[in-house]
Amino acid sequence: MSNIEEKVLLLCVNYQNDSETLAFLRSVFETDRAGRVRVAVADNTVRSDTERTRFKLEAESIGQYVCVTSANTNLGYFGGLNAAFEKASIEYPEILFSCVVLSNTDIEFGSSHFFDELVESIDHRTRASLLNNIGVIAPVIQSSRTGANQNPLYRRKPSRGKFSYLSAIYSVYPLGVAHRLLSKVKNFVKNKSNIGKVELKDEAIYAAHGSFMVMLHEYFARGGKLAYPEFLFCEEIFVAEQCASLGLTTLFCPSLRVVHRENATTGLLPSRKIVSYLQRSHLYCRDNYL
Structure with a gap:
């Protein structure tokens, strides 16, 4: 295989959770048996320069191929991933990666050979000329809370009216809080009812769940970006719409599996700032996508 078929770039963001991030990095290299x-x-x-340096040294000591970047500010989820991507282009300039994995740090790999299976899956589709129009691969993401699969996030494209409605809801803080709580209950019940359902076939979908998605080389080759202009939320729609505009498909691939521990970093009751981010992101989707 050439370099473009062998290597995987994994991007993640640490936000006030050093121990989880460091444990996640260890799990990555324990799973990456082929290097x-x-x-x-x-x-x-x-944080202080001393604490920032301490984290960087500790993270980079976990494996030979770890690099850390920090602007000493919170860049948001995709803002952080984009900064990590730019750092990787400096640290690993000689490698044309077959895929770029965007991952939360509360992810566990469903197999001790996960990265081998991922690369083999990509290689199989490459040899069968099935990857030319695929931009993103979405694995099964099993919720640790319910056991249900969180992918596909959207099988079909949501209507523009949905984003108009939600941006209006999130413009009023009490309504935003109520909607978030009701959504959690609804998703819990829905996911419980989906436990045990087995997905067997690959399926073209609209959007992948943002906790773990695999972007193929073609996504970036055609001009796909990570530079989402909002701070948080609706990143999946941003990626899905880029795929659509670039003539690419998102593929749900149930042969690949990870577990999402779903650490509630934003809390049960969202702050005013979180609800504000929700409103901004849904307005962005309403105004930029049809």
């Missing part, structure tokens, strides 16, 4: 993975971490935690 395929290169990792770039964006440290979004605001």
